[in-house]
Every structure is written in structure tokens, then in C-alpha cells.
Amino acid sequence: MxxxxxxxxxxxxxxxxxxxxxxxxxxxxxxxxxxxxxxxxxxxxxxxxxxxxxxxxxxxxxxxxxxxxxxxxxxxxxxxxxxxxxxxxxxxxxxxxxxxxxxxxxxxxxxxxxxxxxxxxxxxxxxxxxxxxxxxxxxxxxxxxxxxxxxxxxxxxxxxxxxxxxxxCGLSTGLGAAMNTAKVQPGSTCVVFGAGMVGLGAVAGCRLRGADRIVCVDLSEERLALARGQGATDTLAGGPDVVQAILDMTGGFGADYTFEATGIVSVMRQAVEAARMGWGLATVCGVAGKGETLDVIPRYLITGRRIAGSSFGGVKGRDQVPQLVQRYLDGEIxxxxxxxxxxxxxxxxxxxxxxxxxxxxxxxxxxx
Structure with missing residues (x-):
């Protein structure tokens, strides 16, 4: 044809x-x-x-x-x-x-x-x-x-x-990063870097998992407003001082879960550094440029922080995409x-x- x-x-x-x-x-x-x-x-x-x-x-x-x-x-x-x-x-x-x-x-x-x-x-x-x-x-x-x-x-x-x-693609990737890959626990503190489609999906996923505090980081106030509409409780402008701002917001501890949704390796590093000592999990969703590498100071890992990668949010598509679509129909997304x-x-x-x-x-x- x-x-x-x-x-x-x-x-x-x-x-x-x-x-x-x-x-x-x-x-x-x-x-x-x-x-x-x-x-x-x-x-x-x-x-x-x-x-x-x-x-x-x-x-x-x-x-x-x-x-x-x-x-x-x-x-x-x-x-x-x-x-x-x-x-x-x-x-x-x-x-x-x-x-x-x-x-x-x-x-x-x-x-x-x-x-x-x-x-x-x-x-x-x-x-x-x-x-x-x-x-x-x-x-x-x-x-x-x-x-x-x-x-x-x-x-x-x-x-x-x-x-x-x-x-x-994008929406399920963000939702699944929070719901499948990180398995955000109720009452936790989450930080999402990037308020594009994947990042906004991650904000919604953290909300659906019962996170108590959801911080979204982006350079665009328009996008941060959308993040608040998806469930973000706090927003921050991105930049070199954002990790310290997150530590200040969390009593110096950092977040239980962080999500990177920009594809920028320097932001990936911030996601690791903003994760809580002891059990913080940084989930990387963005696709970096060809040949780029992520440098992480080993002590961040030795002191209990973990890094996970997430492709399509860990979503098993034939089984789980219909469930996510139904949650949209039910008014949850x-x-x-x-x-x-x-x-x-x-x-x-x-x-x-x-x-x-x-x-x-x-x-x-x-x-x-």
C-alpha cells in the first residue's frame, strides 16, 4: 500500500x-x-x-x-x-x-x-x-x-x-522511573531534575507512590509551574548551587530519591550528590551525548548512595502501559x-x- x-x-x-x-x-x-x-x-x-x-x-x-x-x-x-x-x-x-x-x-x-x-x-x-x-x-x-x-x-x-x-515513551518513562525503578516509598522526599516530559512524569509518579515532599528543579518558571500542577510541593531554579539548596531544604541530609531527566552529565552528578547519605537512590533517565562520561566521587557511593539507570521507566509495555492509560482515564494523571x-x-x-x-x-x- x-x-x-x-x-x-x-x-x-x-x-x-x-x-x-x-x-x-x-x-x-x-x-x-x-x-x-x-x-x-x-x-x-x-x-x-x-x-x-x-x-x-x-x-x-x-x-x-x-x-x-x-x-x-x-x-x-x-x-x-x-x-x-x-x-x-x-x-x-x-x-x-x-x-x-x-x-x-x-x-x-x-x-x-x-x-x-x-x-x-x-x-x-x-x-x-x-x-x-x-x-x-x-x-x-x-x-x-x-x-x-x-x-x-x-x-x-x-x-x-x-x-x-x-x-x-516520555510519560511512561518518567512515571515508571518513580514507580518501577526507584519504587518510591510513601512519605519520602524526592527531587526531580528537569521538567520536560520525562521529569514531569517522574513528578507524577512520585505523587502516585505517596511521596511526602517532591522538589522539581528546572531553569524555566513555566515548566516549574507545570511541575506544581503534577504534584511538586517545592520548586528550585537549576544551577551550580542547587545541591546546597536541596541540602538546606532537607536538614542537611539530601533526598531519599533523586531523578535526572535532562541528559546533561553535570546534572546527573548533581542528582547523585543531592541523594541522602545511607540510602539515597539517584535514578538516571536522560540520554547523554556521544562519548560523555559521568564522574562521581567514590565517597558518595561508599557512604550508601546508589545510582540506577532507567530505560522506559522499567515498564513492561504490553502489561503495564494499559494500566497507566487506565489511571489516566481514572483521573489520576x-x-x-x-x-x-x-x-x-x-x-x-x-x-x-x-x-x-x-x-x-x-x-x-x-x-x-
Whole structure:
């Protein structure tokens, strides 16, 4: 079938919306009609050429939601008409990682996905017979996509898909960092560095876990106001003195849990230094630039502080994304506050421009 999709032809250049061919789903695969897609920093990171594992040409986009149109052989968990959220972090439910509650890093198709292919090592996208690679196994900057069944979360049809798409990456990453990775305890003190989509999600996750005090750190007063709307009890302007400010707020102890959601290694270090001696846990969610390293003074670790990394918030997508979407439907998560701009597929590059200007939190592409 013919589709329109935003293609990365060359790193550092605007995406090009083109007509491509999309082949039918093979066994274990699903054809999805995309309804909405968020524009995420990871897409920009790859398009810019900063991602050392990036490749082109490819159809970018991974924060999508849509409706199942057709299924290949042996697909059992979704059917035509189902509403789904795309998962760059799949869940086969069979590999050693899927069977272990400690991680969500499914191993089933990781190697092929990282190279831009579907599980059989080929693509369903092409242009004049030339294969076009997939991105993060999803390629949701498009009218339609073909994906593995194990990379789709079936969600309630009551959820508007332009809201549900945010659970495909940024929002779930932040929520899960607090709820799954850190497992924030009721009555605790938490500090979140960064009030973008992931950081705001972490603030909401700390609230849902019953934290007593939630401090959010950012340079933007507008974003700090959004953090207060998600449950932050205190806000601080970021800068070199913020660790001391956090210590002063906590009687000199620091926070039980800290979360880094900026991708800046100096802020990652602040998250470690602001964690409480004895048991403080610093959870790193941001993606640092190519070749950057995190330097930590060993005594911070010797005295009981710990560092954890969190990918997609430790969320096992097929099982837990539907639960998070239901919590949104139940009124526990304010998703509308995250959507700052609504754009068309032809305006995808404007979504990148708005992100670089830090204008709003999330641009959502409508495919209709």
C-alpha cells in the first residue's frame, strides 16, 4: 500500500514527507493505522546525527498510537479495530528478561530492531524498490506502520489516542522511573531534575507512590509551574548551587530519591550528590551525548548512595502501559497538561524546532 511518511534522508537535514510503499504484515506482525504521534527528543537526537547508532534513510517516530487494521498469521493478542500504543521497548513475555521482574529490556528482537529491521531481518518500507529502514521498531511518523505484535500495547478504546500516544515513551518513562525503578516509598522526599516530559512524569509518579515532599528543579518558571500542577510541593531554579539548596531544604541530609531527566552529565552528578547519605537512590533517565562520561566521587557511593539507570521507566509495555492509560482515564494523571502544540505530519520539522526552542512540553502530530 502507498503511505505518506517522514523520512530521514541525511543527518542534520530536515525530514522529508514522502510517499512510500508499505508491505503487508508477515507472521507475528500487525498493520497499524496511526492516529497520533508525539515528537520526542530521541527522534531529534537521531535526526541530528548525535546518536552513534543512527542510520539513514529511515522513517523516524516512536511515540505513536493508532488502530489495528490487519494482522499477520499467528497474531493472537490484538485484532482489527483494537486501539494500541506502539512500544519501542517490546515485551515478548518469554525471554529471560521478560520473565524477570527486575527489568523490561526484552531480548527477543533487540539486535534486529537496533539495525532498523523487523524480526526477520527485513523491512516493510520501501521507495521505488529501495528498502527504507524502520526506527526503534516503530516508525510512527507515518500514516501506517507494520510492527511486531510483541511491540504493541492494547489499550482501552475510551482513551483518546492523541493522549494515549504519550504513554509510548516520555510519560511512561518518567512515571515508571518513580514507580518501577526507584519504587518510591510513601512519605519520602524526592527531587526531580528537569521538567520536560520525562521529569514531569517522574513528578507524577512520585505523587502516585505517596511521596511526602517532591522538589522539581528546572531553569524555566513555566515548566516549574507545570511541575506544581503534577504534584511538586517545592520548586528550585537549576544551577551550580542547587545541591546546597536541596541540602538546606532537607536538614542537611539530601533526598531519599533523586531523578535526572535532562541528559546533561553535570546534572546527573548533581542528582547523585543531592541523594541522602545511607540510602539515597539517584535514578538516571536522560540520554547523554556521544562519548560523555559521568564522574562521581567514590565517597558518595561508599557512604550508601546508589545510582540506577532507567530505560522506559522499567515498564513492561504490553502489561503495564494499559494500566497507566487506565489511571489516566481514572483521573489520576493529567495528560492534557503535557500537550502544548498540535501539528500535522507535514509540520514534523516544526515539532523539532519547537523542541529545540523549549517551547512547550510536547508537540503531537495528528494523522487525520
Amino acid at each position: 502507498k503511505i505518506r511518511a517522514a523520512v530521514l534522508e541525511e543527518f542534520g537535514r530536515p525530514l522529508e514527507v514522502q510517499e512510500l510503499d508499505l508491505a503487508e504484515p508477515k507472521a507475528g506482525e500487525v498493520l497499524v493505522r496511526l492516529v497520533a504521534c508525539g515528537v520526542c527528543h530521541t527522534d531529534l537526537y537521531t535526526a541530528s546525527g548525535a546518536d552513534p547508532s543512527g542510520y539513514a534513510p529511515a522513517v523516524l517516530g516512536h511515540e505513536g498510537a493508532g488502530v489495528v487494521e490487519a494482522v499477520g498469521e499467528n497474531v493472537l493478542s490484538v485484532a482489527p479495530g483494537d486501539h494500541v500504543v506502539t512500544l519501542f521497548s517490546p515485551q515478548c513475555r518469554e525471554c529471560v528478561h521478560c520473565r524477570d521482574p527486575r527489568t523490561n529490556l526484552c531480548l527477543a528482537i533487540r539486535e534486529q530492531q537496533n539495525l532498523g529491521y523487523l524480526p526477520d531481518g527485513t523491512t516493510r518500507l520501501s521507495r521505488d524498490g529501495e528498502p527504507i529502514r524502520h526506527f526503534m521498531g516503530t516508525s510512527t511518523f507515518a500514516e501506517y506502520t507494520v510492527m511486531p505484535e510483541i511491540a504493541l500495547a492494547k489499550v482501552s478504546p475510551e482513551a483518546e489516542l492523541d493522549r494515549a500516544c504519550l504513554f509510548a 493529567d495528560v492534557d497538561a503535557f500537550i502544548s502544540h498540535r501539528i500535522s505530519l507535514d509540520e514534523v520539522n516544526r515539532g523539532f524546532e519547537l523542541m529545540e526552542a523549549q517551547d512547550g512540553i510536547r508537540s503531537v502530530i495528528s494523522m487525520t
